[in-house]
Amino acid sequence: MRLLVLGGTRFLGRHVVEDALRRGHAVTTFSRGRTVTPWPDRVLALVGDRDPRVAPGLSALAGAGTRGFDAVVDCSGYVPRVVDASASLLAQGVRRYVFVSSVSVYADLSRAGADESAPVATLADPATEDILPHYGALKAACEAAVSRVYGGRTTIVRPGLIVGPFDATDRFGYWVARFVHPELLGDRDARAVVPAPPERALQFVDVRDLAAFLVELVERDVGGTFNAASPQGRFTMGELIATLVDVAGAAAPAPVWLDEARLAAAGVEPWVGLPLWLPAAEPDHAGMMVVNCARAEAAGLATRELADTVIATAGWLAARDNAGAWRHVLGAALERELASA
Ligand SMILES: NC(=O)c1ccc[n+]([C@@H]2O[C@H](COP(=O)([O-])OP(=O)(O)OC[C@H]3O[C@@H](n4cnc5c(N)ncnc54)[C@H](OP(=O)(O)O)[C@@H]3O)[C@@H](O)[C@H]2O)c1
Incomplete structure (x- = not known):
């Protein structure tokens, strides 16, 4: 072709x-x-x-x-x-x-x-x-x-949110860096602040799964419209953090789950300061990470294991030039203060 x-x-x-x-x-x-x-x-x-x-x-x-x-x-x-x-x-x-x-x-x-x-x-x-x-x-x-x-x-x-190697947006990559390669974020505490609750639904698509889906649609000459992300309800914040801790091994920071009111009071910016965090207090986006992707799944969109996405992203982050990255994420000093309080 x-x-x-x-x-x-x-x-x-x-x-x-x-x-x-x-x-x-x-x-x-x-x-x-x-x-x-x-x-x-x-x-x-x-x-x-x-x-x-x-x-x-x-x-x-x-x-x-x-x-x-x-x-x-x-x-x-x-x-x-x-x-x-x-x-x-x-x-x-x-x-x-x-x-x-x-x-x-x-x-x-x-x-x-x-x-x-x-x-x-x-x-x-x-x-x-x-x-x-x-x-x-x-x-x-x-x-x-x-x-x-x-x-x-x-x-x-x-x-939906596209994640994986070569994603330069500091979104999913922030979490991978924070747990697997914290040195990329400067001098960080051994405790990492995470937005509660762990049941928070997350939805994203590994860029490699999405690319394969796009090429397969072309190969099979499939028309129509497809939402394309992980199946609704497949991932949660808790599962992401558990996977990150698992991949990071003994050196993993300890997650400190903080509720949304506390993060908001400290001025942490949703989605930007702590990526993937969409507060319940902002209901306009409540459905953004729970989109129905059943049609794409039926048409062949695969969702690989989360650990695979984390490991590939970590490898890419460690190899790239990180100068200029992480400018808007939660800073080390505020994170330390929040984790200790
Ligand atoms: N990232 C997400 O989470 C997300 C979520 C939903 C949807 N999307 C969509 O997914 C797509 C992802 O894009 P990507 O950036 O990853 O794709 P990409 O094809 O890998 O990169 C963008 C390409 O467009 C070229 N380009 C930019 N402006 C151009 C112009 N005026 N004329 C010609 N070429 C131009 C760039 O090269 P040069 O700079 O050299 O021109 C680059 O090759 C976008 O359509 C985005 O809206 C993204």
């Missing part, structure tokens, strides 16, 4: 390329070339900008019809005008266009169990291209742009 990955050099796209190469597919990537391609000899790396208004735009793709891609995996679409440009340019000949969206498209994530039929957010100003405040509604508009061009040849995948 001749596969075009829009993006493909940073995190999810990178794993999609690796998975596709492993399965013997011919892969082309399209990016601005800011990240050096990890496979200079094995992938055709086209350089340009997805935004036709930014030179050189899509010119490297202009002959794409004659290149004869069988399928496109779009990992880097955030603005409908921009997504429409490449979708339209590539429409002729491409059998399937897979758009990587997000569970953030849902208009109401205050309740558990959103499935693919739940209403998506809409833009008050359809012309806005301001991604940060309108991420979910813009992704929904991108989905619609792809569907307009490809109809039944469209596949929409809406991942």
Whole structure:
């Protein structure tokens, strides 16, 4: 199969390329070339900008019809005008266009169990291209742009939190670093603050499982829309911490479970200071980690053992340059104070 990955050099796209190469597919990537391609000899790396208004735009793709891609995996679409440009340019000949969206498209994530039929957010100003405040509604508009061009040849995948090697966001990685490689976070206490309760539901998808799912959908030419994360209720904060302690072994810090009111009173910022923590006091996000992913599971999305994800992430964190990371997570001094009190 001749596969075009829009993006493909940073995190999810990178794993999609690796998975596709492993399965013997011919892969082309399209990016601005800011990240050096990890496979200079094995992938055709086209350089340009997805935004036709930014030179050189899509010119490297202009002959794409004659290149004869069988399928496109779009990992880097955030603005409908921009997504429409490449979708339209590539429409002729491409059998399937897979758009990587997000569970953030849902208009109401205050309740558990959103499935693919739940209403998506809409833009008050359809012309806005301001991604940060309108991420979910813009992704929904991108989905619609792809569907307009490809109809039944469209596949929409809406991942939850994506975790694993090359995730540079300090989210899941914070917990792995805190327990398995605390030295990466500076001089840390032997006790690690964790948000109670241990029964807190967590939902994420290992990037390698997601990449395999995306490539398999293309191989099997499967259309439709799929939430893509671990099965609802599969993981909890308690299980994550137990796995981290297990992987860390004798050197593991002791978890100190603190209730949400205490963390809030100390000014710890949810999701950022302590990643994966969405307080019950903020009900708007209560359903974010309990999305219904049954359709993807039935279509072949696998969920590997949590320890595998932890070990792979720990290996990557230890090997990468950590300078510049961990700027916004709970600092060592406040953590020590909270753990001692
Ligand atoms: N991370 C999560 O937890 C999460 C959750 C749900 C959904 N998602 C979605 O999953 C996808 C993950 O993306 P990723 O960053 O991991 O994918 P990726 O394909 O590995 O990296 C992004 C790629 O896009 C390229 N790129 C960025 N802007 C570009 C532009 N204007 N023109 C051409 N190429 C451009 C980058 O290279 P250059 O910089 O060199 O151009 C890079 O190759 C996104 O669609 C995101 O919305 C993520």
